Amino acid sequence: MTLRVQGLGKRYGDSWALRDCSFELERGRVTALVGANGAGKTTLLTMLAGVLRPDEGTVEARGRISFVAQDKPLYGHLDAGGMFQIARRLNDVWHQQRAESWARRFDVPLDRRCRRLSTGQQTQVALAVALGSRPDVLLLDEPLASLDPVVRRDVMRELLTEAADTGMALLMSTHVVAEISGVADSLVLLRGGKLVLSGDLDELMSSHSRYVGPPARTPPAGEVVHASHHEQQSAFLVRGGDRPGEPWVTEPVTVEDLVLAHLTGGGAA
Amino acid sequence: MISLGLLTLRQRRFAVAAITAIAALASVVIVVLNHMVAATPPDLVGARPWLAYGDLTWEVLYFPTGFGALVAVFVGAPLVSREYENRTHVLAWSQDVRPRRWLAGHVLFLAGLAVLLSVLLSLLTIDLLGTLEHVLGARYPIDPFDAESFDASVPVMLGHTVFGFALGLAFSVLTRNTLLAMGLTLVGFVGTRMFAAVVLREHYLPPIRTWRADSPEPYIPQVPADGRRVDSGVEFVNGVRGHFAEFQTADRLGTFQLIETGLFLLVAAGLLGFAFWWVGRLRRI
Numbered sequence A: 001m002t003l004r005v006q007g008l009g010k011r012y013g014d015s016w017a018l019r020d021c022s023f024e025l026e027r028g029r030v031t032a033l034v035g036a037n038g039a040g041k042t043t044l045l046t047m048l049a050g051v052l053r054p055d056e057g058t059v060e061a062r063g064r065i066s067f068v069a070q071d072k073p074l075y076g077h078l079d080a081g082g083m084f085q086i087a088r089r090l091n092d093v094w095h096q097q098r099a100e101s102w103a104r105r106f107d108v109p110l111d112r113r114c115r116r117l118s119t120g121q122q123t124q125v126a127l128a129v130a131l132g133s134r135p136d137v138l139l140l141d142e143p144l145a146s147l148d149p150v151v152r153r154d155v156m157r158e159l160l161t162e163a164a165d166t167g168m169a170l171l172m173s174t175h176v177v178a179e180i181s182g183v184a185d186s187l188v189l190l191r192g193g194k195l196v197l198s199g200d201l202d203e204l205m206s207s208h209s210r211y212v213g214p215p216a217r218t219p220p221a222g223e224v225v226h227a228s229h230h231e232q233q234s235a236f237l238v239r240g241g242d243r244p245g246e247p248w249v250t251e252p253v254t255v256e257d258l259v260l261a262h263l264t265g266g267g268a269a
Numbered sequence B: 001m002i003s004l005g006l007l008t009l010r011q012r013r014f015a016v017a018a019i020t021a022i023a024a025l026a027s028v029v030i031v032v033l034n035h036m037v038a039a040t041p042p043d044l045v046g047a048r049p050w051l052a053y054g055d056l057t058w059e060v061l062y063f064p065t066g067f068g069a070l071v072a073v074f075v076g077a078p079l080v081s082r083e084y085e086n087r088t089h090v091l092a093w094s095q096d097v098r099p100r101r102w103l104a105g106h107v108l109f110l111a112g113l114a115v116l117l118s119v120l121l122s123l124l125t126i127d128l129l130g131t132l133e134h135v136l137g138a139r140y141p142i143d144p145f146d147a148e149s150f151d152a153s154v155p156v157m158l159g160h161t162v163f164g165f166a167l168g169l170a171f172s173v174l175t176r177n178t179l180l181a182m183g184l185t186l187v188g189f190v191g192t193r194m195f196a197a198v199v200l201r202e203h204y205l206p207p208i209r210t211w212r213a214d215s216p217e218p219y220i221p222q223v224p225a226d227g228r229r230v231d232s233g234v235e236f237v238n239g240v241r242g243h244f245a246e247f248q249t250a251d252r253l254g255t256f257q258l259i260e261t262g263l264f265l266l267v268a269a270g271l272l273g274f275a276f277w278w279v280g281r282l283r284r285i
Helices: A041-049 A080-090 A096-105 A119-132 A149-166 A201-207 A255-264 B002-011 B013-038 B042-047 B056-076 B078-086 B088-093 B099-136 B154-175 B178-203 B250-281
Strands: A003-012 A015-025 A030-035 A056-061 A065-068 A137-141 A169-174 A186-191 A194-200 A208-213 A223-229 A234-239 A249-251 B208-213 B228-237 B240-248
Touching: A003 A041, A015 A041, A015 A056, A015 A186, A030 A041, A030 A149, A030 A255, A041 A056, A041 A065, A041 A137, A041 A169, A065 A119, A080 A096, A080 A119, A080 B002, A096 A119, A119 A137, A119 A149, A137 A149, A149 A169, A186 A201, A186 A255, A194 A201, A201 A208, A201 A255, A208 A255, A223 A255, A234 A255, B002 B013, B002 B099, B013 B056, B013 B099, B042 B099, B056 B078, B056 B099, B056 B154, B056 B178, B078 B088, B078 B099, B078 B154, B078 B178, B088 B099, B099 B154, B099 B250, B154 B178, B154 B250, B178 B228, B178 B250, B208 B228
Parallel strands: A015 A194, A030 A169, A030 A186, A065 A137, A137 A169
Antiparallel strands: A003 A015, A003 A056, A186 A194, A208 A234, A208 A249, A223 A234, B208 B240, B228 B240
């Protein structure tokens, strides 16, 4: 365990932005934080990063945490070199070379003021700052949003290598479900400020099944996550239960199915 | 902490350069004027319009006060609100250094610089006031309790500058809006300073009270020439008509300056305490 979250909650006035959120991040593993806009992803990440105080619950971290916010804030009047100097002074650990090599790898001029960099380059400076501090936990809020598809793939590959090499735990939020497959080891899924699903992605996949069969109110087995009914057939995405026989057909569940089913939620269709 | 100070220098180089340049410029003006006043022969004083009371020369005595306002509005007020506005507080405060320590580094360095510069201005102004009194004292006597002479004191100026900075910082963390914080700081600083100068000052110690029965002789003022009248008027004592006077004497000036310094530093400490507590709560992003 590198980071353990227990019963975490944040309230704005009378409404809870996030409530009763518990999960763990493991060393060297990549966890995708999924949820619709306003589900509480940013609230959760900023609390883990220590810039927002929770109203309830605890965050227990073994090691140092780094955070890259969604809008990638930088000091616009400083160049990347200046940003690195600031980061060096604000952190107990700093690897100048790591930060600089990241910036070079993604073609960021080190001597240009950050406000003159493209949004993509600004993202790279923000990532370089975060990685230069050699965190044990790296939190990224929509890190790839401002990057083009090619760079997006390269960044993801580098981050995965970094996590594998250094044992850094990576938690990254996204609302692009397609970004998760082949990247994330684990999943944390928020809906309306509540944690609805979390755990190892492979285990989650194997504990869910999709049954297609004749029109029916209830599935042949398991607990309904999502149901859809058409004139000729009903389809259920369920959790648990034994595999049913004829006339039900069992189809493989994709990550996309799983995530979308839990994001929409409920048995209704 | 030194490391954080250097960070502040790099991050706020514009503010640091600006207040240093302004203080340097003001210092040059004060020093040059001081020489000009000192070089004026006594018989030519009346022929120098710029030496007339209320003219430019005398306005220069308010430079340290103006500098204090500048520090409050342009250094204190934007300090944290600018970070909130640019969202850079999320960047700065998610590093290993925690928010309150980060703020302590900035405050110590910037307030320290502001205090240093305002002490320098204050010393130069005290020197100028001495020259003015020497050359012009007979023509334009300066009441020790007038703002020009009361404020010409290192502790008083230090108290005002620290208070202004703290006031700006408090509005900065509270409003999270630079322009609003600057406006409120300006009004708050000028208002507080005026309130202290006009209303509070003469009451720091109970005034000395005298009473004299009226007589046909010409009236001799009871308030000393260099004293500060607080109140006076007609009063009957045991049925005898007379005049009373309440006043502060010039020998109390030093004590009064220390009392005002203490008051401003006390309020500044409260404001700083509030700012640090408020920032560290991290109630919203």
